Amino acid sequence: MDKRAFLEGFFTASTVAFGGLYMLQRMQRPSLLLTTPAATVAAPIAASTPVPPGFQFTAIEIASAKPAQGLPLPAPELSANSDFSVASLSDAEVESYLRKIRNFDAVFASDIYLDARYESTLLQTTQRMSRVEAYMGHGNFNLMSFDEMLSSGRNFLKIGAFTPAELEFLEEIFFANPNRYGFFGKKISPQITAAIPKLDVAKIGDSGHFLLKGESLNLYQQIKRDVGNEIVLTSGVRSIVKQMHLFLGKSIETNGNLSRASRSLAPPGHSYHGVGDFDIGKLGLGARNFTADFSATEGYKKIAGLGYVDIRYPTDNLFGVRFEPWHIKLG
Numbered sequence: 001m002d003k004r005a006f007l008e009g010f011f012t013a014s015t016v017a018f019g020g021l022y023m024l025q026r027m028q029r030p031s032l033l034l035t036t037p038a039a040t041v042a043a044p045i046a047a048s049t050p051v052p053p054g055f056q057f058t059a060i061e062i063a064s065a066k067p068a069q070g071l072p073l074p075a076p077e078l079s080a081n082s083d084f085s086v087a088s089l090s091d092a093e094v095e096s097y098l099r100k101i102r103n104f105d106a107v108f109a110s111d112i113y114l115d116a117r118y119e120s121t122l123l124q125t126t127q128r129m130s131r132v133e134a135y136m137g138h139g140n141f142n143l144m145s146f147d148e149m150l151s152s153g154r155n156f157l158k159i160g161a162f163t164p165a166e167l168e169f170l171e172e173i174f175f176a177n178p179n180r181y182g183f184f185g186k187k188i189s190p191q192i193t194a195a196i197p198k199l200d201v202a203k204i205g206d207s208g209h210f211l212l213k214g215e216s217l218n219l220y221q222q223i224k225r226d227v228g229n230e231i232v233l234t235s236g237v238r239s240i241v242k243q244m245h246l247f248l249g250k251s252i253e254t255n256g257n258l259s260r261a262s263r264s265l266a267p268p269g270h271s272y273h274g275v276g277d278f279d280i281g282k283l284g285l286g287a288r289n290f291t292a293d294f295s296a297t298e299g300y301k302k303i304a305g306l307g308y309v310d311i312r313y314p315t316d317n318l319f320g321v322r323f324e325p326w327h328i329k330l331g
C-alpha cells in the first residue's frame with residue numbers, strides 16, 4: 001500500500017475507535033519500512049536546517065551512536081513548519097518519520113539535541129523539581145501549578161528558590177516550538193501558569209493519581225466495570241509542572257536528545273493528560289505497562305473490543321509519538 005495514501009487515510013480516520021478490526025490488523029502488521037534498502041534513504045539534512053530565534057537547539061551528528069546493522073539509518077527531518085500536512089512531505093520524509101516513531105528509542109543522526117550549554121541547567125532544574133515532588137508529595141505534584149512550584153521553592157529551604165537561569169530555562173523549554181525537534185502534536189495548554197482547579201478532580205484510590213470529574217472519571221469507571229479490577233490507573237491528570245518534570249527527566253535519560261525524548265513523551269503544554277486523557281495498565285505488570293507488551297494482555301484486548309474506547313497514539317500516528325496502547329483518549 002502506498003505510504004502516503006496510508007498516512008492520509010489515517011489522518012482522516014484518526015477518530016476511528018481502536019476496537020475496530022481495521023486498527024487491530026494495523027497493529028499486528030509488521031513494519032515493512034525497516035527492511036527498506038539503504039539506497040532509497042536520502043542523506044540527512046538536519047545540520048543545515050536554520051535555527052529559529054529564541055531557544056538554541058543544536059543538531060549533533062554522533063558517529064558512535066549511529067545505529068548498528070538492522071536498525072534505522074540516518075534520515076531527513078520532517079519539514080519543521082506549523083502547517084504540518086502529509087501532502088507536503090516527500091516520500092523520503094514519510095519513510096523517515098515512520099521509521100523514527102516505530103523505533104522511538106533509537107538514536108538517529110538527524111535527531112536534535114539540547115544545546116550543550118544548557119546541560120548543567122537541565123540537571124540543576126530537574127533536581128530542584130525532584131525535590132519539590134519529594135517534599136510536597138507525589139500526589140500533589142501531579143496537580144501543582146507553576147506558581148505553586150515557585151512558592152514551594154521560596155518557602156522551603158530543603159527545596160531552595162528557583163534561580164533566574166532555571167526559570168529562563170523552564171520558560172524556553174515551554175515556549176520553544178517542538179516541531180523543531182520532531183514533535184507534531186498541538187499545544188494543548190498555552191499558558192505556563194495554567195492551573196488545574198482542585199475541585200474539578202477526584203483522587204483515585206491506591207493510585208496516587210487524579211482524574212478530572214465528569215467525562216474522564218466516568219470513562220475510567222466504565223472501563224473498570226466492563227473489564228474488571230485488574231485494570232488500574234497508572235497516570236491521570238497532569239499539571240504543566242508534572243509534565244515538565246517528566247520531559248526534563250526523559251531529556252536527561254536521552255543525553256539531551258530532545259527528538260528521542262519527545263518520541264515517547266509530549267513536551268510540557270502538549271500533553272493531553274492536562275485535559276482529561278489518562279493511562280491505564282494491568283495490575284502487577286509494572287513498568288511493562290508502558291511498553292507495547294500491554295497490548296498483548298487480556299485486559300487490553302477486552303478494552304479494544306468495547307467499542308467506546310480510543311487511544312490517543314495509535315501505531316503510525318501523526319503526532320510524532322510512539323504507539324501507546326495504554327494512553328486512553330478523551331473525547
Ligand SMILES: [Zn+2]
Nearest residue numbers: 273278279327
Ligand atoms: Zn499517557
